[in-house]
């Protein structure tokens with residue numbers, strides 16, 4: 052693993068700016084990986100790791116930098132829970148750890164650096180300095196990563212009986228004996244205008 056400053060430099064480039072969320076995200080991922088004993092997440096250990104993120108904010112970009120887990124590699128899973136937390140799964144050992152930022156960390160940052168004016172400045176500095184135990188709650192957890200969710204999964208691609216579009220990874224829904232995509236099955240997030 053790189054050190055905090057190296058990761059923060061990379062995170063700044065990847066994310067577009069350095070912010071408290073980047074510091075928190077880098078720390079969160081480093082803490083999770085070190086609990087699992089994953090030392091080279093983007094090199095030798097890159098096939099061992101799947102990461103579940105629970106929020107789509109600044110810290111998520113930083114978690115991606117440290118872990119090397121990407122959506123397009125199927126190693127990053129998004130659960131839209133709005134929580135500053137991530138779970139790191141070691142596919143090799145089957146162990147997993149969920150790391151959640153403590154709700155008290157913001158207040159602790161304010162107490163630690165009252166001399167700084169902006170909250171972002173207070174947090175950027177404090178999140179570098181505070182020990183893991185004050186920033187995060189850790190839980191050993193078990194995550195069942197199903198075969199079709201694993202990186203590198205290869206399976207049959209089927210075609211939706213309604214719209215004719217192809218569907219990968221068993222995301223189809225069977226209704227009245229017909230194989231449908233999620234959109235045609237009624238889970239649409241868009242309304243077709245033309």
Ligand SMILES: [Zn+2]
Nearest residue numbers: 070072073109
């Ligand atoms: Zn940011």
Ligand SMILES: [Zn+2]
Nearest residue numbers: 211214232235
């Ligand atoms: Zn369809």
